[in-house]
Amino acid sequence: MSTFDPDALECLAAIIEEGGFERAAQRLSITQSAVSQRLRALEAQVGTVLIVRSRPLKPTSAGQLMLKHAKMMRLLRADLEKDLKELAPSSTGNGREEERISVAINADSIATWALPALDALAQGGLPIEIITDDQEFTHEWLREGQVLGCVTSLGQALRGCKMEPLGAMDYVAVARADYAASHCPKGLNAHNFHKVPFVAFNRKDHLQHEFVTQSFGLPRVMLKQLFVPSSEGQVRAVRAGWGVSVVPELQVRELIASGELVNLAPRHRLGVALYWHCWNLSSDVLDALSSALRQAATHSLRTGKI
Numbered sequence: 001m002s003t004f005d006p007d008a009l010e011c012l013a014a015i016i017e018e019g020g021f022e023r024a025a026q027r028l029s030i031t032q033s034a035v036s037q038r039l040r041a042l043e044a045q046v047g048t049v050l051i052v053r054s055r056p057l058k059p060t061s062a063g064q065l066m067l068k069h070a071k072m073m074r075l076l077r078a079d080l081e082k083d084l085k086e087l088a089p090s091s092t093g094n095g096r097e098e099e100r101i102s103v104a105i106n107a108d109s110i111a112t113w114a115l116p117a118l119d120a121l122a123q124g125g126l127p128i129e130i131i132t133d134d135q136e137f138t139h140e141w142l143r144e145g146q147v148l149g150c151v152t153s154l155g156q157a158l159r160g161c162k163m164e165p166l167g168a169m170d171y172v173a174v175a176r177a178d179y180a181a182s183h184c185p186k187g188l189n190a191h192n193f194h195k196v197p198f199v200a201f202n203r204k205d206h207l208q209h210e211f212v213t214q215s216f217g218l219p220r221v222m223l224k225q226l227f228v229p230s231s232e233g234q235v236r237a238v239r240a241g242w243g244v245s246v247v248p249e250l251q252v253r254e255l256i257a258s259g260e261l262v263n264l265a266p267r268h269r270l271g272v273a274l275y276w277h278c279w280n281l282s283s284d285v286l287d288a289l290s291s292a293l294r295q296a297a298t299h300s301l302r303t304g305k306i
Contacts, residue, residue: 009070011038068145104150106135111231112250117296149278167301168271180262188264190216197243211246215268
C-alpha cells in the first residue's frame with residue numbers, strides 16, 4: 001500500500017473543511033499555488049480526482065476515503081502526543097493548529113449537556129472542532145468521514161463504527177407566560193395548536209410536528225412556523241413572545257420554575273433517544289471522548305423507556 005504525504009493529506013482536509021483553496025492556503029500558511037500542487041500530487045498518487053471543482057467544493061467518493069484517512073492520521077498523532085506528554089510532562093508537544101479532532105453534535109445537546117462534558121479535554125489542549133447539525137443528520141458527517149464521532153438519534157451502527165446509547169432527551173412545548181395566557185389559556189391542545197406560530201430550528205427540524213402528532217394523536221399536521229437556527233435563539237425568541245416552541249426540558253427547566261415560561265402541555269413530552277457513534281479504532285483520545293460524553297449523558301439524560 002502507498003504511503004501518503006501527511007502534508008498532502010492535511011491539504012486535502014483543509015480544502016474540504018474550509019470550502020476552498022484560498023482559505024485552505026490561509027489556514028496552512030502556504031500559497032494557493034502550493035495547495036493546488038499538493039492536491040495534484042495526491043490525486044496523481046491515488047490515481048483519481050479527489051475533489052469536484054464545483055460551488056461549493058465537494059469530495060468525490062475517493063476524496064471522502066482520503067479525508068477519513070487524513071482524520072485517522074490526526075487521531076494517531078493526537079494519541080502519540082498524549083502518550084508523550086504523560087512520559088514527559090514538561091513537553092509542550094508539536095501539534096499543529098490545523099490538526100483538529102472533529103465531532104458532530106446536535107445543537108440541542110451542545111446547548112444543554114454536551115459542551116460541559118468536553119471541558120477537561122479542551123482545557124487539556126485537545127484541538128476539538130464541534131460541528132453542529134440536527135440530531136437526525138449528524139451521522140451523515142460521520143458516514144462521509146468528516147468527523148470521528150457524532151451524537152445522533154440514529155440507533156443503528158454505521159459500517160466500521162461502534163455505537164452506544166446515551167439516553168433520552170425530553171422535549172416540552174413552552175411559551176412566555178403572558179403569551180400563553182392570551183393565546184392558549186387552557187394550554188396547547190388538538191384544537192388550538194394551528195392558531196399559534198411554532199419557533200423551529202430550521203426546515204430540517206421535525207420536532208415541532210412530532211410533538212403535536214404524538215401528543216394529540218393526529219396522523220398529520222400543518223404548523224405555522226418561524227425559523228431560528230440556534231437552540232439558544234429559539235428560547236430567546238419564545239421569551240420575546242414570538243410564539244410556542246418545542247425545546248429540551250433541560251434547557252428551560254429553570255425558566256418554567258421561575259414562571260417566566262409555561263409548559264403548555266404538561267401531560268405530554270417527546271423523548272428523543274440519543275446515541276454516540278465513533279470509529280471502531282483503538283485510541284486513547286477516542287476513548288476519552290466517549291467516556292466524557294457517556295458520563296455527562298448519564299447525569300443529564302433520561303434512561304429507560306421513551
